[in-house]
Amino acid sequence: MDVSIIIVNYRSWKPLLNCLESLLSIDKTKIDFEVIIVDNFSNDREFDFFQNKFNHFTFIRNNANSGFANGCNLGAREAKGNYFLFLNPDTIISPETLNTLYTTYNNHSDIGILSCLQVDRKSRFFYQKNIFPTLVQIFGINRFFYRKINKKRIDTIFNSKEELFYPDWVTGAVIFISREWFKKVNGWNEDYWLYFEDVEICRKIAQKNGKIAVSRNTIILHEHGGSSRNDFETEHISKTEVIISKHVYINNNFNSSTKTLAHVLLIVFILIEKTFFSLLSLFLFFNLKLKTNRYILKNLCSYYINALKNQTWLSRRSVNYQKINL
Structure with a gap:
């Protein structure tokens, strides 16, 4: 198995439906992959319907809403792939995205985590010039002024027209990582229930000299907040x-x-x-x-x-x- 696509869901069935239908469009003759959906105890009677509708995918029912990191690790333990693609349920993938991520990752041995461009339904690109949090940047208003003051320096770092650019960290909505690297950093840190677990896994990889990269060659539609703020x-x-x-x-x-x-x-x-x-x-x-x-x-x-x-x-x-x- 080449790639295991792992999706953690909590009562995000409507966006998940669109996400899973987009995965059906991927050509399995180019890349062998499986899809694993970990449901964090939504407990709302939708699980059986989805399991029957997408019976070629693997569904795992978590026994509690134990958070994103725990759900990802649970999916990874069941995965057969040499590579993992952690994907939010509120994303829609194009037919070529998986192959692009797989090929790019294998062509750059220095990459530990690979992501790609993300855009919402209004065609707005997500901010991905992410720098590790410091004392100055941990607060929203400070972060705003820091970016304004250091705009030229930040733009210089990320202004390359190359295929890849290298932020400090990428959002957990789209993370492509090898099984080998995943084991090196002991997976996702379950100190976190939700948020910042993506920053920490990127930091751990960077500390072991792995690069965090974003590919400009493919774009994923991401309905930001659709999986965490649905009521x-x-x-x-x-x-x-x-x-x-x-x-x-x-x-x-x-x-x-x-x-x-x-x-x-x-x-x-x-x-x-x-x-x-x-x-x-x-x-x-x-x-x-x-x-x-x-x-x-x-x-x-x-x-x-x-x-x-x-x-x-x-x-x-x-x-x-x-x-x-x-």
Whole structure:
């Protein structure tokens, strides 16, 4: 088996349908591949329908919603391919994309992870000039000003017209990696429930002298947010987990001189921001986006209390948190 395509799903059946139908258009005479869908306990009666409709694909029912990293690792354990393509359920692949990724990866022995250009339905390309988070860039507003101040330098790095360009990290929506490299970095880190696990796996590969590359020769349609923000509850949980995962990333990757400062600044900045927008939502009660902040603030207060109590930055939803609290 050449490639195992691994998709982690949680109640994203509508975009998943489009994704799986696009995979049916790939010519299997050019490349031998399998498709593995790991459902993170959607528990909404759709699993059996999809399993019957796409009976040539492998469906795995996870026993809990254990997060993206856990779902990816579960799919990889069942995979037969020499290469893995981790793909979001809200993506649509063109018939030639898989072969392009496979050929490009094999033609560049220095690549550890390969991705490709991504575009949404409005033909807007996703920002992929990604640099590893630092103390300066871990906060959204700081990151904005950092990019503005360093725009010329960043554009110089990524302005090549070559087939490939090399960011520090790529989004987990489209990641092509060999089984060998996957084993070298011990797969996805299950400290994370959702978000930043893609940054960390890229960092681990970079530390072992592997390159992170993006191919300009193929494009994938990506309906950003279609797999993580498909209802109000899922949205405020996923937005909370973005912040929690920042803490996990800081704890795992920042040095001792900046780690504590980064945690403190993130806590202060986020609590001030969420408190302000929560109060504002009481007056603009018709605005659902503002209302989300109240739930995020509640979730974060619970998380920070738990972090102090148990002396861990891990999300209570993450597999590794559950392991240490058995």
